[in-house]
Amino acid sequence: MKRFLVVLLTLALCMGCCGAFAEEEKVLRIYSWEDYVDADTIAGFSEEYGIEVEFITFASNEEMLLKLEQGGGENYDIIVASDYVISSARKQNLLMPLDKDKLTNFGNLNPNYLNQYFDPDNVYSIPYTVGSPMIVYDPDRVEGEIRYFADLWDPQFADSLCLLDDARVMIGETLKMLGYSYNTTDDAQLQEASDKLMELKPNVRALDYDTAYQYLLSGEVSAAYLFTNFAVICQMENPNLVAVYPEEGVGFGVDSLVIPTGAQHPDNAHLFLDYVMRPEVAAHIAEYQLYINPNQAAEAYIDPALKDYAAFNIPEDKIATAEYVQDVGEYESKFQEIWMNFKLK
Amino acid sequence: MRRKRVGSALFLAVMLVMLYLPVAVVVLYSFNANTSRFTFAFTGFSTQYYQGLLHDTKGLVSALMTSLELAAYSCGLSLVIGTLGALGLAGAQMRGKGAVETLSLLPVMIPEIILGFALMAVFTFAGVKNDMVKLVIAHVTFCVPYIYLVVKARLTGMDPSLNEAARDLGAGPVRAFFSVTLPLILPGVLSGTLLAFAMSLDDFVISFFVSDTTVTLPLKIYSSVKTGVSLQVNALCSVMLATVAIAVALSKLLSRKKEPGEMKNEE
Numbered sequence A: 001m002k003r004f005l006v007v008l009l010t011l012a013l014c015m016g017c018c019g020a021f022a023e024e025e026k027v028l029r030i031y032s033w034e035d036y037v038d039a040d041t042i043a044g045f046s047e048e049y050g051i052e053v054e055f056i057t058f059a060s061n062e063e064m065l066l067k068l069e070q071g072g073g074e075n076y077d078i079i080v081a082s083d084y085v086i087s088s089a090r091k092q093n094l095l096m097p098l099d100k101d102k103l104t105n106f107g108n109l110n111p112n113y114l115n116q117y118f119d120p121d122n123v124y125s126i127p128y129t130v131g132s133p134m135i136v137y138d139p140d141r142v143e144g145e146i147r148y149f150a151d152l153w154d155p156q157f158a159d160s161l162c163l164l165d166d167a168r169v170m171i172g173e174t175l176k177m178l179g180y181s182y183n184t185t186d187d188a189q190l191q192e193a194s195d196k197l198m199e200l201k202p203n204v205r206a207l208d209y210d211t212a213y214q215y216l217l218s219g220e221v222s223a224a225y226l227f228t229n230f231a232v233i234c235q236m237e238n239p240n241l242v243a244v245y246p247e248e249g250v251g252f253g254v255d256s257l258v259i260p261t262g263a264q265h266p267d268n269a270h271l272f273l274d275y276v277m278r279p280e281v282a283a284h285i286a287e288y289q290l291y292i293n294p295n296q297a298a299e300a301y302i303d304p305a306l307k308d309y310a311a312f313n314i315p316e317d318k319i320a321t322a323e324y325v326q327d328v329g330e331y332e333s334k335f336q337e338i339w340m341n342f343k344l345k
Numbered sequence B: 001m002r003r004k005r006v007g008s009a010l011f012l013a014v015m016l017v018m019l020y021l022p023v024a025v026v027v028l029y030s031f032n033a034n035t036s037r038f039t040f041a042f043t044g045f046s047t048q049y050y051q052g053l054l055h056d057t058k059g060l061v062s063a064l065m066t067s068l069e070l071a072a073y074s075c076g077l078s079l080v081i082g083t084l085g086a087l088g089l090a091g092a093q094m095r096g097k098g099a100v101e102t103l104s105l106l107p108v109m110i111p112e113i114i115l116g117f118a119l120m121a122v123f124t125f126a127g128v129k130n131d132m133v134k135l136v137i138a139h140v141t142f143c144v145p146y147i148y149l150v151v152k153a154r155l156t157g158m159d160p161s162l163n164e165a166a167r168d169l170g171a172g173p174v175r176a177f178f179s180v181t182l183p184l185i186l187p188g189v190l191s192g193t194l195l196a197f198a199m200s201l202d203d204f205v206i207s208f209f210v211s212d213t214t215v216t217l218p219l220k221i222y223s224s225v226k227t228g229v230s231l232q233v234n235a236l237c238s239v240m241l242a243t244v245a246i247a248v249a250l251s252k253l254l255s256r257k258k259e260p261g262e263m264k265n266e267e
Helices: A002-021 A039-049 A061-069 A083-091 A149-153 A167-177 A187-203 A213-217 A228-237 A266-276 A279-289 A296-301 A316-321 A331-344 B002-030 B048-054 B060-091 B097-109 B112-126 B131-156 B160-168 B173-202 B205-210 B217-225 B232-266
Strands: A027-032 A052-057 A078-082 A125-131 A134-137 A161-164 A204-208 A223-226 A242-244 A251-258
Touching: A027 A266, A039 A052, A039 A266, A039 A279, A052 B217, A061 A078, A061 A083, A078 A083, A078 A266, A083 A251, A125 A228, A125 A266, A125 A279, A134 A149, A134 A228, A149 A167, A149 A187, A149 A223, A161 A167, A167 A187, A167 A251, A167 A331, A187 A204, A187 A331, A204 A213, A213 A223, A213 A228, A223 A228, A228 A242, A251 A266, A266 A279, A279 A296, B002 B232, B048 B232, B060 B097, B060 B131, B060 B173, B060 B217, B060 B232, B097 B131, B112 B131, B112 B205, B131 B173, B131 B205, B160 B173, B205 B217, B217 B232
Parallel strands: A027 A052, A027 A078, A161 A204, A161 A223
Antiparallel strands: A078 A251, A125 A251, A134 A223, A134 A242
């Protein structure tokens, strides 16, 4: 028995050593949501540079940030992260400054999505996908044209709305409608938004996050407030549906690519970033992920059929109103509390 | 009397439907011909997701292999540790034996999320870098109690004089263990190991905290929340279900045939 144990322990030890030495030069480790960097993009990069890509998945921004904070940065070379997490990671020195000299395609990016609050001058990040929630509705079942977020309060929507189950996005847009900021820390304004939201409750049929578009496609609701890609999916599946950016102004989010501090293959990571910014590659990514494309050179390569979707044509004047969900410190719990009350009512 | 029988049959039927309907739906949808990435309406019969699985286009099979590898390592180690622990504690006549037993069961009693977080903190503090080693240690932590519990129950039902008789008849401690004790507790060791194997394969929370670069099957599936779960997952689940069902059927068949013969041999 003892010998068996010794053999097992030795095996375990060998396993450990092999793992440590198995690292090849030509490796790139991407840390992302499943399928958020699609297989074709990865295969194209691998083939061209002979670099083997290891694709590691996470389920949430928070999980990923936790791994970085625990010193896990050296395990990854490229990370897909949302704006607010980049802001936080940057302040904690968890990200590696990009070497812009190696990023020859940087000029392809749309300046609208550069130099944002979470990373001034894009020292650390390259915008990957851009999203902005919008209203999608079925004109056959809705009277009149819907243009404002405030239109959702109309009694005609009684028990037939689907909203995103996200405190910051929903309260934020309500605040915006009332003329305040997404990230207000004014108690009176928050109270007003909370009261206003409560009035919307009789219209709400469903709250969902991952598959909110299903309610609209199945006909269970006649209108929904959805993420950009959901809005596109809705229109792809049912061309009859109408998608609009609310007139009051829009919320905004940018998922970007970053290199963590301590990355083992920073050169490969830069190669990958430059590859992703190529017009053809960026076009493919936009077509696959169905978010707003941040690469202006890619526009010429995107399937013209896709360009007709309202979500991809966010008007410049709406971009000017765009507001990010930002860190509001201790007020975060206040937002969550309002949302919880709304859900429980 | 009659009414009672109808009632219990109805109860059984409802329970069976509740248990197996979701499974049936999973299997049914794995044969969906719908190619849309976003809607899952059943549009016809097709084996496209099985073909995708065959070529592992989503990396699900390699994630399953990682999970199986991890389960094999952790169960192998847990089998030794758990069995030795049960044997040692059964024979021990020391003070605080109860306390040791309770302590060793703690990993299954404290919430997984706390165990996961604690393990992550420990590994970070100790500077353990190798992912597989971290995962194996973490999984051994919660696998050992299962094996220990089952083996201990088996030992309780075993007559200690059998081992003494073997020693009395001249067998050394090693011989007595392998010829008498081990065959008697073997069913317990095996069922405990299988239980632990299932727990390891199934684990999400602890792997979630501990793993840096290793993607097990549960982690892989959960990370598709943002982009939508592929029906290939259904296909993989169906294959796993079929495998388990066949294995269980085979083992039942074999044990039914074997049992009478074995009894004779032992006598």
